[in-house]
Amino acid sequence: MNAPQSMGAEGQHRTMLSFNGVSKQFADGVKALDGVTFDVPRGEFCVILGPSGSGKSTLLRTLNGLTPLTSGRIAVDGVELKPKSLRSMQRRVAMVHQQFNLVERLDVAQNVMSGAVADAAFWRVLLKWYPKSLRQRACDLIARVGLDELHLTRRMGELSGGQQQRVGIARAFLLNPDVILADEPVASLDPATSRDVLTLLRDAARERGTTVLCSLHQLDLAVDFADRIIAMRHGSIIFDGRPDTLDRATIANIYEGSGLEQSRVAA
Amino acid sequence: MDMSNPPQPSLERRREINWHLPAPYTWRTLVLLIAVAGLLFVSARRVDIDKFLVLSGEAISAQLGLRESSQVGRGLARIGKDLFPITLSYRTDVNRIADFDEGRLPWLAYVETVDHREYRMNPDTTKLEATITRKKVMVEPFGYLTLTVSKMIETIEIAIWATILSVLLSMPLAYLGAANYTPNRVIYAIARGTVSLLRAIPELISALFLVLAFGFGPVAGFLALGLHGAGFLGKFYAEDIEAADKKPQDALRALGASKIRVLRLSVLPQVLPSYIAYTLYILDRNVRMATVIGLVGAGGIGQELKGRYDLFEYGNVGTILVVIFVTVFVLDQISARLRARLIA
Numbered sequence: 372m373n374a375p376q377s378m379g380a381e382g383q384h385r386t387m388l389s390f391n392g393v394s395k396q397f398a399d400g401v402k403a404l405d406g407v408t409f410d411v412p413r414g415e416f417c418v419i420l421g422p423s424g425s426g427k428s429t430l431l432r433t434l435n436g437l438t439p440l441t442s443g444r445i446a447v448d449g450v451e452l453k454p455k456s457l458r459s460m461q462r463r464v465a466m467v468h469q470q471f472n473l474v475e476r477l478d479v480a481q482n483v484m485s486g487a488v489a490d491a492a493f494w495r496v497l498l499k500w501y502p503k504s505l506r507q508r509a510c511d512l513i514a515r516v517g518l519d520e521l522h523l524t525r526r527m528g529e530l531s532g533g534q535q536q537r538v539g540i541a542r543a544f545l546l547n548p549d550v551i552l553a554d555e556p557v558a559s560l561d562p563a564t565s566r567d568v569l570t571l572l573r574d575a576a577r578e579r580g581t582t583v584l585c586s587l588h589q590l591d592l593a594v595d596f597a598d599r600i601i602a603m604r605h606g607s608i609i610f611d612g613r614p615d616t617l618d619r620a621t622i623a624n625i626y627e628g629s630g631l632e633q634s635r636v637a638a
Numbered sequence: 639m640d641m642s643n644p645p646q647p648s649l650e651r652r653r654e655i656n657w658h659l660p661a662p663y664t665w666r667t668l669v670l671l672i673a674v675a676g677l678l679f680v681s682a683r684r685v686d687i688d689k690f691l692v693l694s695g696e697a698i699s700a701q702l703g704l705r706e707s708s709q710v711g712r713g714l715a716r717i718g719k720d721l722f723p724i725t726l727s728y729r730t731d732v733n734r735i736a737d738f739d740e741g742r743l744p745w746l747a748y749v750e751t752v753d754h755r756e757y758r759m760n761p762d763t764t765k766l767e768a769t770i771t772r773k774k775v776m777v778e779p780f781g782y783l784t785l786t787v788s789k790m791i792e793t794i795e796i797a798i799w800a801t802i803l804s805v806l807l808s809m810p811l812a813y814l815g816a817a818n819y820t821p822n823r824v825i826y827a828i829a830r831g832t833v834s835l836l837r838a839i840p841e842l843i844s845a846l847f848l849v850l851a852f853g854f855g856p857v858a859g860f861l862a863l864g865l866h867g868a869g870f871l872g873k874f875y876a877e878d879i880e881a882a883d884k885k886p887q888d889a890l891r892a893l894g895a896s897k898i899r900v901l902r903l904s905v906l907p908q909v910l911p912s913y914i915a916y917t918l919y920i921l922d923r924n925v926r927m928a929t930v931i932g933l934v935g936a937g938g939i940g941q942e943l944k945g946r947y948d949l950f951e952y953g954n955v956g957t958i959l960v961v962i963f964v965t966v967f968v969l970d971q972i973s974a975r976l977r978a979r980l981i982a
Contacts, residue, residue, distance in 0.1 A: 435892045436892070437888060437891065437892050457894070458894045459894070460894075461892060461894030462893065462894050464892075465892075465893065466889065466892045466893075468885065468888070468889055470885050471885075472885040472886050472889035473889070474886045474903065474904050474907050474908065475883075475886075475907075475908065476907040476908060476910070476911075477903075477907050485890060485903045485904070486893065488890050488893055488895040488899050488900070489890075489893050489894040489895040489896070489899065493899070496899050496902055496903060497902055499903070542889075546893075
């Protein structure tokens, strides 16, 4: 296997995520995933690359239960994902969304702290009054993603897209998840901001040893940021390897006929 | 033309554009308009719009001096004469006041001596004779106004408690009656059914029944209004929950949050502005309706209004109507301000 060495501590599973023959067919007959099998070692920044409709989002959403599987098995840190274990799994797997999925009418601090929604005591959620340690963590993270104290009480609508995605990233890291699923995290951002946000996501994940499964449709970003690229088309994996092993023929194959042929190809 | 080059704007060689831009109206619009006009014409006959036009025409021509008088004009003049001047004072025969002490009158009150003319039939002559008696009357210049205002405050209190009851009742109904949060179809149907039922019963009717159950007074009033309001709020709260942006809810669901937690952190902040608007509307409506259901004995200013009306004391009725109008107007201003502040 050509993936980089895992950063996991002794005694932990080296493999963080394991997909085995995962398939998903929607009610309307569309087959979004077709027997997808791969493992992701702990701490890897793994990019799922492909044009829209290739099954990237569906793959990510199967992992945290937003989309139930048709067949196949998924394991997180050696524990198989089952309806019974889903809730406890969801607390270890955070997600960064394409449209940020933040609550417009809540401020930055409240949005970040809502990352503890499943973990905090019910009355605390009811009053939006979180413990001091959590508030401190939220502030630390908001500073880490590059926002100021001034932003704490700003509502989402007052922030730019890039700032909103930074808030989304802070929310995802709040409970120190083992895995972060990033579903097209920069698709609604301009190119320069996209790079800043991806850099932030990758560096924050490295500092914490967090495994990241990130879907992208931009080849250049995938090549620059990924430890490993998994390319998908029509719900199947058509390439799996380090970015420097991606050749022109494969790239053409990924985007063939999708109208998304990229002019920028990695050296 | 070479398609790979961007088209150059040129005035000389403009390409013929052969697009079809549909007209905003078609013959169908005309047919529809004629059909609607026809239906309205038939309906106008049924609700006596023609009678309204004839009577109003008479009233206007009477005003212009073209006619001697009109039915509408006479009616309105009588109402005006009866209601105005409105009665602000309270006059009490001092003989009717226990332990009356002229040295210690209530604030602003004064004593007036009036000649009371009474017609009695003289049994000897069988003729009506006027007997004049002198009477001392205590006048409180704003006595009746004070009473009316205190009744109005009672009405507002009924409306506030009715609104609190509506909100408390409708929140669980909205949660159970929102298609995307209800535990199952049966509970959903029961919740929505309850909400429709509550909304379907007019306040005036439920107040009548509740007066039988709880007796005359504010309890029947606030219950009748509260139940009806819960039917309204339950429906609108639930529909807003259903229409709330799904994306933030997805995000919290993905973190393993239970439905009620998602509702609290992701749906409630989104729907709060419209909830405040609905609730203020219900409060406003409750104040107006509280005066109406007072007519059937459910407390507040309506009860006073009905009493005075039945005694033909139209001056007092006028006072009550003026107080209601001023209250509704002031509350309108307050709620508009409150809305602007809370929704920002």
